[in-house]
Every structure is written in structure tokens, then in C-alpha cells.
Amino acid sequence: MIGDTMTLLSLLGRIMRYFLLRPETLFLLCISLALWSYFFHTDEVKTIVKSSRDAVKMVKGKVAEMMQNDRLGGLSVLDAEFSKTWEFKNNNVAVYSIQGRRDHMEDRFEVLTDITNKSHPSIFGIFDGHGGEAAADYVKAHLPDSLKQQLQAFEREKRESSLSYSSILEQRILAVDREMLDKLSASHDEAGQGRGVVGGTTCLVALLSDRELTVANVGDSRGVLCDKDGNAVALSHDHKPYQLKERKRIKRADKLQPEFMILASDGLWDAFSNEEAVRFVRERLDEPHFGAKSIVLQSFYRGCPDNITVMVVKFKGGAGGSSKAGE
Known part of the structure; x- marks a missing residue:
């Protein structure tokens, strides 16, 4: 995280x-x-x-x-329960996000695509703040745009570059992490709160090009892929404090002929397993939000106490859009 x-x-x-x-x-x-x-x-x-x-x-x-x-x-009932409910839909990606039973909404998401010029792979991100909203807001505001700029440069100079989507993701996440800690810690100093913990956020990012899907994960948000046979394929591993060893953070999924993928904060995974989520969404892909809204509400009905944000990306058809969650 x-x-x-x-x-x-x-x-x-x-x-x-x-x-x-x-x-x-x-x-x-x-x-x-x-x-x-x-x-x-x-x-x-x-x-x-x-x-x-x-x-x-x-x-x-x-x-x-x-x-x-x-x-x-x-x-009417849900509106009384949720002070913040965000939704987004554009072409092949849909997001539904609720505050749920938490006092504050700390989930954020972002979608950046360029289906016209294809100057960079599509960027999908889920950021679940812990200990406040500041870190999630910072990463949402800075990571996708900096990724976009570096990916555009990479696409222009791909033949001469030694980088890859995986290395770009890793470099940018680490860079934004350092920048965020410096700036948020400095803000705390100026506010007289002293240098120390400034909260944190998970960071689940997927890059999707015509031929390649690359996923990076920091924290306990999770990505799951549904292949053409309806099988659930894990795209990330949760980083939990009880893990004895740090698992590999970058996983690439090539040539799987995928049907869709789910990117979600841990609120969903408190109520659904990977396989359950894939089955649930697959049966509802014809809904306006590709099943994202239905599975969020079902997670709430099952008693999830956390913020819940679910992004569903269909691999059939084009991609596009940019979320304005939280604005």
C-alpha cells in the first residue's frame, strides 16, 4: 500500500x-x-x-x-445510506462506487483512453485511501497523467527504448509514491501536525493495448479477468500485512482471449470471491453498467462495511472515457 x-x-x-x-x-x-x-x-x-x-x-x-x-x-433507501455515489459509463468501461457504511468516501478511480489516435494504451485505475482521502486524491490526480505522458513517449520511441509497459508502471508508481510522501508530509509540517504518517492508498492500475494487458497492484484492491470460457483469472495478488513474502507486483496477461475484467477496491472482495464475482458480472453484462452497479449493491446487501468501487472493462468493442469521480 x-x-x-x-x-x-x-x-x-x-x-x-x-x-x-x-x-x-x-x-x-x-x-x-x-x-x-x-x-x-x-x-x-x-x-x-x-x-x-x-x-x-x-x-x-x-x-x-x-x-x-x-x-x-x-x-430512496440507498440515498439515505450513501452520501456519495459515483457512476461512470463510456463505451466498454463502466464504474459504480458507493460510500456504503463508512463515515467517509475514500475510494477513487480513473479512466484514460485514446481510441482515436491510439497514442497510448488505455489506463484504468482504482485507488482506495486508508487513513483519509489525501493519498487517494493525490495518486488519482498525478499517476494516470504521468503514466499517459511516459506511455506516449514510449510509443513514439518504442524501437529505440529498452523500457516495457511493466517497467514504466513500476517506475511511475514508485516515483509518485516518493513525491506524495514528500508533499503530503510537508503539508502536515506546515499545518503544525509534525512529520509522520500521512495516510495511504492502494493502487491498482491496468494498461490495455491492442495486444497486451499489464496490471500493477499495491495494496489489497484486486483485479480479476474472465476468459472466454467464464473462468476467473487473477490479475493481481493482495498485499496483506500477514504475508510472509512480498508477491510479485506485476502480472501480464497475454493471449487469453478475455471477455472482461473487474478492477475493484477491497470492499467488493470482502463479500465476493474471484469466481463468484466473475459469474455474477458475466450474467449481467447486458445491464447499463455491465453488472458493476448490481454487484456493488449486492456487496452492500451482504453486509460489507467498507466503501465499494467496481470497474468492469469489456474486451469486445472500443474503449474510451475519463472519470470525474469525486468532483
Whole structure:
């Protein structure tokens, strides 16, 4: 993660919140306590069982109400829950992003393409801020544009250059990381807050040319590819604090005949596995947001406590667009 990493304690807290908020978890708890009550007939357990049943009814009722409102074409319930909901659609890429149950919206995304002149590969990015929005805002504002400039120079001088898409991605991410730490730390000094942690952000970036897909990942956002047979192919590895060894950050996917890819912040992956997400989106590619909106809302319904941002890029047809998320 750029500038900062999640602690193991926060990771465990997220896992606990995720499982405890899911309706099926409450339902299983209710069943377990009911069986215990049946065999041991304790008044205390019976009281807990009744409370658990009431909790399950409350959660199911809330979910049903939200799903009904969404089916009716409105987001009246969701609008009260989400103070920031961003969406973007242009040609073959769609994004849907919600604040969810968090007090602040720290997810950002960016799409930069040039389908007319093809002066550079398409650039897709997901940035999930941690400890504030500053780092995600900085990376969104600086990394895609600096990548675009270097990629354009690379395309003009490709025959004479020793660089590759992978090396350009790695160089630019490291450079922006250093610049961000210097500038944000200096801002903290000027504000009298002292030099120290300034927050951080994940950084998931995909470069897509006519023949090559290159993905770089820092942090726990994740990219997944759906091949022509509907199989889920991991494009990145999560960087978690409990990993014993740093995994390779750059992965290239060539000649896979892909159908689409999903780039998303960890809010999605708290509720969906790679395979589940691919199946869910594949069944909804004909929707206006290529399934991005549906899977975001479904993640929320499943109890995800985090910001959720999902980008779906279809490989059939052209690409284009530039998001203005957060503006």
C-alpha cells in the first residue's frame, strides 16, 4: 500500500464486521442457539434465541426493503445510506462506487483512453485511501497523467527504448509514491501536525493495448479477468500485512482471449470471491453498467462495511472515457 499499510488488528476487525453483519451469519447463529435451547432448555439461551430471531427479521426486512426500492427504479433507501455515489459509463468501461457504511468516501478511480489516435494504451485505475482521502486524491490526480505522458513517449520511441509497459508502471508508481510522501508530509509540517504518517492508498492500475494487458497492484484492491470460457483469472495478488513474502507486483496477461475484467477496491472482495464475482458480472453484462452497479449493491446487501468501487472493462468493442469521480 502506498505510504501506509493496514494493521493486522484492522484486518481482523474488518473480517469480524463482515461476518457479523451478514444475514446468513445471524441466521446460522439463531439455528445454533435454537438447537442448544432444545437440548438443554435453559431460559438464558431461549432469551438469546428470541433476540437473534428478532435481529434476523430486522436485517432481512431492511434488505428486502432496499432491494424492493431498487427494483422499483429508485434509490430512496440507498440515498439515505450513501452520501456519495459515483457512476461512470463510456463505451466498454463502466464504474459504480458507493460510500456504503463508512463515515467517509475514500475510494477513487480513473479512466484514460485514446481510441482515436491510439497514442497510448488505455489506463484504468482504482485507488482506495486508508487513513483519509489525501493519498487517494493525490495518486488519482498525478499517476494516470504521468503514466499517459511516459506511455506516449514510449510509443513514439518504442524501437529505440529498452523500457516495457511493466517497467514504466513500476517506475511511475514508485516515483509518485516518493513525491506524495514528500508533499503530503510537508503539508502536515506546515499545518503544525509534525512529520509522520500521512495516510495511504492502494493502487491498482491496468494498461490495455491492442495486444497486451499489464496490471500493477499495491495494496489489497484486486483485479480479476474472465476468459472466454467464464473462468476467473487473477490479475493481481493482495498485499496483506500477514504475508510472509512480498508477491510479485506485476502480472501480464497475454493471449487469453478475455471477455472482461473487474478492477475493484477491497470492499467488493470482502463479500465476493474471484469466481463468484466473475459469474455474477458475466450474467449481467447486458445491464447499463455491465453488472458493476448490481454487484456493488449486492456487496452492500451482504453486509460489507467498507466503501465499494467496481470497474468492469469489456474486451469486445472500443474503449474510451475519463472519470470525474469525486468532483
